[in-house]
Amino acid sequence: MDFTGFKGLTFFLSYSIFSAVLGMLQFGYNTGVINAPETNIEYFMKYVYKSRYGEDIQDEAVQRLYSLAVSIFAIGGMLGGFIGGMVANRFGRKGGLLLNNILGIGGGCLMGFTKISNCYEMLFFGRFIIGVNCGLNTSLVPMYISEIAPLNLRGGLGTVNQLAVTVGLLLSQVLGIEQILGTNEGWPLLLGLAVCPALLQLVLLPVCPESPRYLLITKQWEEEARKALRRLRASNQVEEDIEEMRAEERAQQAEASISMMELICSPTLRSPLIIGVVMQLSQQLSGINAVFYYSTSLFTSSGLSDESAKFATIGIGAIMVGMTLVSIPLMDRTGRRTLHLYGLGGMFIFSIFITISFLIKEMIDWMSYLSVVSTLSFVVFFAVGPGSIPWMITAELFSQGPRPAAMSIAVLVNWMANFLVGIGFPSMKSALDNYTFLPFSVFLAIFWIFTYKKVPETKNKTFEEILAIFRHGNGRSMLNCVNALEHLPGTEPTVGEEKTQQDSFANPFEQQLFRSTYSYCSRSHHTYPIASAGSEHSSHHRRESCDRPPPPLPPPRFPNNAV
Template sequence: MALPRLQGLTLFLSYAILAAVLGMLQFGYNTGVINAPEVNIENFMKDVYKDRYGEDIKESAVKRLYSVAVSIFAIGGMLGGFSGGMIANRFGRKGGLLLNNVLGIVGACLMGCTKIANSYEILFLGRFIIGVNCGLNTSLVPMYISEIAPLNLRGGLGTVNQLAVTVGLLVSQVLGIEQILGTRDRWPVLLGLAICPAILQLLLLPFCPESPRYLLITKQWEEEARKALRRLRASNQVEEDIEEMRAEERAQQAEASISMTELICSPTLRAPLVIGVVMQLSQQLSGINAVFYYSTDLFMSSGLTEESAKFATIGIGAIMVGMTLVSIPLMDRTGRRTLHLYGLGGMFIFSIFITISFLIKEFFGFVQEMIDWMSYLSVVSTLSFVVFFAVGPGSIPWMITAELFSQGPRPAAMSIAVLVNWMANFLVGICFPSMKTALDTYTFLPFSAFLAIFWIFTYKKVPETKNKTFEEILALFRHGNDRSSLRESRLYGSMLNCVNALEEHIPPAESAALMVAEEKPHPDSFVFAAGSERSSIAPAQPERPPPPLPPPRFPNSGV
């Protein structure tokens, strides 16, 4: 059963996807790399401050500086994500990824030189620049992969985005342990290793083709698009793909250069845009980044030793990789919407268990056996929370945003969705320490509330996009908008049929008057598109000669 689902996965397509997802590996690495060396970075900031001002910095100020180092990455991500659509249209998907690696190299070098420069401002600048790089990656990579993947593999290959993110997280967590690079002297090397994915992508990506959709629809280079498809499909039989792109181009010709303002104001595209934005929020406001950024501290507060907490954090990365691999075949078999519902539901349940574990520690903290049991409950609940994140919310928001839009509005939609994602990422990164201090044992309850809201929204509003072309997905929303008008038109058509049936029984003079009225267009008549056919509602009735016989007289009617 698994073999047919791999039809179309050629060696060169696999190579192109591998080269592209190095950008998402960069994103995952820099998301997780700041976690393990938290104590060493804070000690470095204390030393720099004392060297400059000759006095010790307050502990609260150190925490604030560290939260800046964490969250400024997301500020850069907002800028990069927002400009992703413009970069994609100007330089292409592949061209934008190649240029983006310059930022990756600069940001990694700055972070690696933080200790040499004896300046935490250099760390902030490097984190900001690498954030811009990762923001562009989160916009360009899913767009590129969704446009080169065959229809039957788009879901599974789209999940490779999240697989690369989880591998990056795991690598950063493993390298961050004290036995490798998580020491007082080597942590800048840990941050500077972000240069590796950028250099590797610069070496591999030039041999990959540009997105065929970009070449055909945006640049109008049909022969170049054919060449790219032949290489990706390892076949000369690419007419089906070309025809699908042409159909998409015809359907979206009026929106070929759609701007963000036009996208927001479009009634047809507003519904998929809202869904894309809420799906991105469901990923970030689920509480997962609180786990990624502060899991070591979270485990320590639940009773684990520092060393055990770091190994538990590595367990999070390992589970993310394993569950993402499991979700790849499920994506095209089960469907995006179903997996997202499972993921959000499981996260909601285990966020409650995380809160319960904190409450047990507070009320039974004097019993050592209870503390040990609670520590296990906290770890298991957190790891299960991550498992369900990997099942759905980890990969589906990136994928479904690209699937909900056709070629014209897709870059603008990706820019808006990624901007929202990074804004939520920033809010969680900057607010979680303060929220943890204020709410203490109830820290995860706001995330539980958000998860419940997002589950309801997904159940009621999100369509299934499995094995649907971009044009078919757009038709779902177009028909949704036309549903109320269609009901009105059907009612109007039924009224006309009744009038026509009675027409034979009215006097000739009144029949002639009715025919004149029929020739005038009805104000409620309209034309709507359904797929590639156009159907006219309430067409003018054909002329019929006046009846030759006088109308019958109805008993008790006075006629």
């Protein structure tokens, strides 16, 4: 096997990644753990209600209480995702994760002692607290990993986020079977085991370094950043990383203290923000939660016993783990955009097959097996693309300044969509019956088209190079960059000339785009887009190689108050 793609994966980097993704394992575990003991939890709620009020509670009321226990987790996740950026800036990525474990331990203890206390309100409160914990994890962990990973490994290591989620889901499914903890006596322990990832992270994470980018750019602690890089890279040669961060630091001076509202209103950052949000929606509105909801009944309809169907559902979790492992080396070879397109396309095809199998399963005996195969294939393609890429690419689309705010918005949207699917799916199932998956098919088609048209490839690009892809819609920024690039190759501008060209930008973000594009082309001799600006020139694009300077363009005409 070829391991050249894993150059730079040191022991200490692996240790730091493992310690951090325990937070994503926590997220996966608590997402799936509530499903298996549903009957046991409802029985407990009936018992507590009767002991309090001396009368039986109606089945509909019990179902509402259980639904509250399930959905309040997503409400906590929204809150955690919303404050994730503020926590990352205030306490650091590592510091925020360490503090977050207090919530993990507290929420796990509340859920674990629910039955002993004879108080189902403790379950609600515990699920809410652990939801806040998981919301913070989904914001902090991808941010931390993307900032400590070397450029050539950032995609593969970013996939470890989803791997940890799938392992957590599988673990909750395995422990939740009746032979282990899926009993009236065992379900409190099943829920209380949420303290274990938090405790383990509290033990392992203090040894890990803080994000070097956070240390250098946010805290201005260059020596601490160098020490962190030397440990992560197992080398004293960290100047290339430091220089990249210094370039980002210069950009940070123009975009410091970017709030969510400023991020939303920024013309330069609006496009990557929309992409990040849509990528998160492509994960939650793909129908994967509906597949998990349907899986047991699908396998039962194919002729499996109830017990066998439960084990087959565990098999789905195992497939997700296996396919996520397969996607790790592909992420930095095939690319994020390509894998996401494959994933969405495959899910679209098999969602159609699932609908067909629902419609004619009673007419053709073997059609029920098509639904099983389609379900498994649907999960395979989810693991390849939408399962892991949205978390990773959202962190990649932004530089240090706006990244925390962008992650907060994206994670908030992810949790909101998660909540809406969880609340709305039962009603949608009742209304649409066999056509339940058609809305998801429509969403998948829309997301595929959006990804094909709008999402850039971020493979092997620095954060600054990714930022250079996005520019103002009027083309002014890129035109100034092109004017500067007329000096390449062999006729690089002097420091004074470069500074004059850079200072010609009225907007700080345009200055950053100049630095990013100039550095990218002069260093790597990649191709770059050329666009004319102003009402007198056409807006078409053409591509020229940095190895051959483009023909001179007329200078742009800016209004005096151009921004």
